[in-house]
Amino acid sequence: xxxxxxxxxxxxxxxxxxxxxxxxxxxxxxxxxxxxxxxxxxxxxxxxxxxxxxxxxxxxxxxxxxxxxxxxxxxxxxxxxxxxxxxxxxxxxxxxxxxxxxxxxxxxxxxxxxxxxxxxxxxxxxxxxxx
Numbered sequence: 001x002x003x004x005x006x007x008x009x010x011x012x013x014x015x016x017x018x019x020x021x022x023x024x025x026x027x028x029x030x031x032x033x034x035x036x037x038x039x040x041x042x043x044x045x046x047x048x049x050x051x052x053x054x055x056x057x058x059x060x061x062x063x064x065x066x067x068x069x070x071x072x073x074x075x076x077x078x079x080x081x082x083x084x085x086x087x088x089x090x091x092x093x094x095x096x097x098x099x100x101x102x103x104x105x106x107x108x109x110x111x112x113x114x115x116x117x118x119x120x121x122x123x124x125x126x127x128x129x130x131x
Contacts, residue, residue, distance in 0.1 A: 004079055005038050005048035007061040009131060014050055014060030016130045023123045027055030030116045034069040041073045041102060070106035087125035089118070 003009060018024050032055050039046030049066055051059040074082075078100045087095065095101035096108055111117045 004076070004083065005046075007048070010038075010048035010050065010060040010062070012131045013048075013128065014057035016127045017050065017052075017057045017124065020123060020127050023120045023127060024055045024057075026116070026120045026123075027052065029055070031055075032117070032120075035066050036070040037063050037066075037068050037072065037105075038079075039063070039071070039073050040079075041075050043073075046071050046073070046104075068105050071104035072106070073102040073104055074100055082125050083128045083131070086129050087122060089122055092122060092125075 032052060034052045035049055036052060037046035037049045039048070046063045046068075049059075049061065049063045049068070050057050051066070074095070078095065082091075082095075092101070092112075096103075111121060
């Protein structure tokens, strides 16, 4: 099994992201461009990063100091749970409120209020289940 957020895992995640029209196409419609990092709560830096242009992942791999728009953190147990089961809107809200999912960078409140971003964000967790 590939380690969560390793370069190989991130590349597979990026491929699955691009293959999911409810994610990539939805974000392309709003011209979404972002550097999204993933990692563990107590680590000083995230482990993996996706570079998204016009909704599609154009680069995926290790975090190497890239300027980020989003930095998502959780403990290993929660990431594994979400990787296995995905996450719905209620689960996302609870994860945010309980700080099981932390946004070290990025505006959760603005994102969640915009269905054009919230729906694909939730979809990204179901895409994780395919990696």
